[in-house]
Amino acid sequence: MFRWFERRLDPFPALPATQPPRGLVAFCRHYTRGAGPWLLAMAVLGAAIAVGEVAVYAYLGSLVDRLAEHGPEGFLAAEGRTLxxxxxxxxxGLPLAMLLSSLVIHQTLLGNFPMRIRWNVHRYLLRQSMSYFQDEFAGRIATKLMQTSLAVRETVIKLLDVGVYVLVYLGGALAVAASADWRLMLPFVAWAVCYAALMSYxxxxxxxxxTTQADARSVMTGRIVDSYTNIATVKLFSHSQREQAYARDAMDGFLVTVHRQMRLATAYNALNYLLNMLLLFAIAALGIWLWRQGAVTTGAIAVGIAFALRILGMSQWIMWEMSALFENIGTVRDGIGSxxxxxxxxxxxxxxxxxxxRGAIDFEGVGFHYGKGSGVIERLDLHVRAGERIGLVGRSGAGKSTLVNLLLRFHDRESGSIRIDGIDIATVTQESLRAQIGMVTQDTSLLHRSVRENILYGRPDATEAEMIEAARQARAHDFILELVDAQGRRGYDAHVGExxxxLSGGQRQRIAIARVLLKNAPILVLDEATSALDSEVEAAIQENLATLMQGKTVIAIAHRLSTIAAMDRLIVMEQGRIVxxxxxxxxxxxxxxxxxxWRRQSGGFIDPGVVAEAEVVD
Structure with a gap:
């Protein structure tokens, strides 16, 4: 039974991961697609439970009159069927309705519903541009994803479950009170008006x-995660105290919002309790007065007081549910912004x-300014033949890495065109473009997974033998076999950490090179690919890179000019232009x-014979 309900809502739907709307209601509706029938079932069951409870309370309240009316001898005969x-x-009825309601809520919705939201949001965020992740803390983005998915669930469920139940119950209570005497309904109406005013304030x-608290929580979490992510830098500069102060500042900001929230909660609680006591007093006083006038029976008074006591307890529950509801609404609104x-x-x-x-690359009149209108790259023309190896040279900020990022479409050029084999890269999918480009960067980032998974990221369908051969070519196989992680996993199964x-910088670099070797893409980009390696290992890997580069179009960026001096052609950039x-x-x-x-660097690391050979080829 549990499993059947757990499988009613697919947590990983195949719906397209599209941009959600920015409005609160539209955003929630966007992420409730597919869950609608079960949310409706939850609301209907909640309404049925409320109706059933009202009917039971109404009958039990009137039981006093019925007992007095029929006496012990005739009571069962008159009331047997009703009883x-x-x-x-x-x-x-009520236990079955409650069971079904619990199954729908707990088995179908509470787990699967937020997972659907996480799944759809995560798939959408993976499509975001590089600039999005450069402008945000990774921890902050992850926090927004987790908090928003839960907040959407709580907002929708509380509105449909709690809201429907309360409205049906109050409507039923008013109808029952009015059936005894319309004046007995007046305290309930006055309470509802005052309660609505209280809520509106x-x-x-x-x-x-x-909303402020949700943003403050994200800032606090982001700062803490930032400290942990860069713990080596924190310890290297002996800034533990500074990081404590940095985090405490965010914690203080968060605590200010908590205190403001709790002050409102206290005032709300006190006023709501006073309002409930006034309702109880008014029902009892009015009921007694009407009874003395002969307008109502003692059973009607019992019904009114029973409903007042029920509403008294319910209003406290409503208060906390509404507080949680609007906290979640604030979290959703905050999440929408990100x-x-x-x-x-x-x-x-x-x-x-x-x-x-084949790998022919043409940059034609390319301009890119990061939206600033000028600077970075200006009307650049560069033609790279298929299989040609070029080196990009220039001072920092000359535009070398930006040029590569435009080729990878991490950013879109603002003017001109970039073509591969005559095909404008703006007309093809980003995934297929990057699948044909292998890249090794200076700042190598590995996934917090096993060495095997990191290398196979280059080509997931590669065999074990192909993976090991790529690691051998990158001079990584020997040190990989010696790895052991904290859980005792060894070799290629050892995890590398966040x-x-x-791993050392050189080890990370060699695994990254093995990953690109395994990918074997027709276009190869090397951005300071061997900068983290010592000279001996670099020399060994250069031999394999030379093999890897055969038949490929290569774009290599290096500040250490000796590493690219043997390229077919060197391109010198200055202020976004080829000079x-x-x-x-x-x-x-x-x-x-x-x-x-060249004169500022030592030319002794390069083999003059290699340069001479390159000249002959040219």
Missing amino acids: LGIGVVVLL FVPRLSRVA ISVPPTVEDAPGAKALPPV RGVK EEGTHARLVAGDGIYAQL
């Missing part, structure tokens, strides 16, 4: 505080997959920017 019906409702304030953001780089409508390419923190190009020897002889950069 049997009430017994069926109490012993079978406190709810907006609680909502605003909740989640409902359009990607800055999107596939064109009808974009197709990039077919297998961003590969358990020099040619072979190493020609550029050195030209006495330009490259020659100046």
